[in-house]
Amino acid sequence: MIALQGLHKSFGDKHVLTGINLTVAQGESLCVIGQSGTGKSVLLRCILGLERPDAGAILWRGQPLDVRRRAEFMRGFGMLFQGAALFDSLTVWQNVAFRLMQRMPAQRAKAIAIEKLARVGLAADTADLMPAELSGGMAKRAGLARAIADDPEVIFFDEPTTGLDPIRARRINGLIRDIVRETGATAITITHDMDSVRTIADRVVLLQDGQIAWDGPVGAMDDAPQLAGFLGKAGT
Numbered sequence: 001m002i003a004l005q006g007l008h009k010s011f012g013d014k015h016v017l018t019g020i021n022l023t024v025a026q027g028e029s030l031c032v033i034g035q036s037g038t039g040k041s042v043l044l045r046c047i048l049g050l051e052r053p054d055a056g057a058i059l060w061r062g063q064p065l066d067v068r069r070r071a072e073f074m075r076g077f078g079m080l081f082q083g084a085a086l087f088d089s090l091t092v093w094q095n096v097a098f099r100l101m102q103r104m105p106a107q108r109a110k111a112i113a114i115e116k117l118a119r120v121g122l123a124a125d126t127a128d129l130m131p132a133e134l135s136g137g138m139a140k141r142a143g144l145a146r147a148i149a150d151d152p153e154v155i156f157f158d159e160p161t162t163g164l165d166p167i168r169a170r171r172i173n174g175l176i177r178d179i180v181r182e183t184g185a186t187a188i189t190i191t192h193d194m195d196s197v198r199t200i201a202d203r204v205v206l207l208q209d210g211q212i213a214w215d216g217p218v219g220a221m222d223d224a225p226q227l228a229g230f231l232g233k234a235g236t
């Protein structure tokens with residue numbers, strides 16, 4: 001579904017990505033892990049078209065993701081941002097329905113928003129609140145409802161548990177796992193949180209020194225010597 005071929009990205013003389021080859025299959029849930037500053041966000045930004053790689057190709061459904069196809073790709077993905085990133089001046093339902101309202105009447109978009117809010121455990125009366133009235137956990141759920149509002153075929157999760165206490169983090173991880181499974185969406189998550197990885201991922205990729213240092217099923221993680229240091233450090 002998405003393939004990265006020989007992706008390179010530098011900033012000045014800082015070589016962040018030095019030849020990333022990665023294929024993500026349809027319906028797969030991939031977590032990208034790595035120490036701080038290893039280029040996880042840069043990788044995500046390259047896929048989203050927010051950063052232009054210096055070399056290499058990004059393929060989507062087997063074809064290069066050029067300018068023309070990117071618009072179609074962008075319509076088909078959802079994203080849960082770090083910190084939820086809701087628009088302060090819009091109500092919760094308007095945030096969730098933001099993209100839907102571009103192609104359907106507001107009443108219909110609101111009905112879908114309320115349905116998605118229910119799916120993430122937020123009651124209908126949350127819909128008319130402003131983001132400032134939500135707790136951190138509720139805002140994250142609203143961000144998740146927005147990510148799934150348009151039934152995306154690919155969902156990106158950027159550090160989905162950042163800022164949440166362990167109990168709320170566990171709930172969000174469970175919710176993400178269930179939603180990804182039931183929708184059959186392809187999921188790409190970047191995270192430091194190994195609980196997220198164990199709950200959400202089918203497959204794990206370790207980014208290190210600009211390259212993929214390990215790539216395997218989540219169940220093989222504990223036996224991978226490449227991950228030993230990382231797991232120990234991340235678990236503290």
Ligand SMILES: Nc1ncnc2c1ncn2[C@@H]1O[C@H](COP(=O)(O)OP(=O)(O)OP(=O)(O)O)[C@@H](O)[C@H]1O
Nearest residue numbers: 011014016034035036037038039040041042043192
């Ligand atoms: N626009 C930019 N200009 C210059 N350097 C950048 C830019 N974006 C990222 N970098 C550098 O690229 C490296 C990788 O950054 P990135 O944000 O991808 O790391 P990360 O693995 O996501 O880290 P974290 O887990 O802390 O978010 C860092 O050294 C960062 O300073």
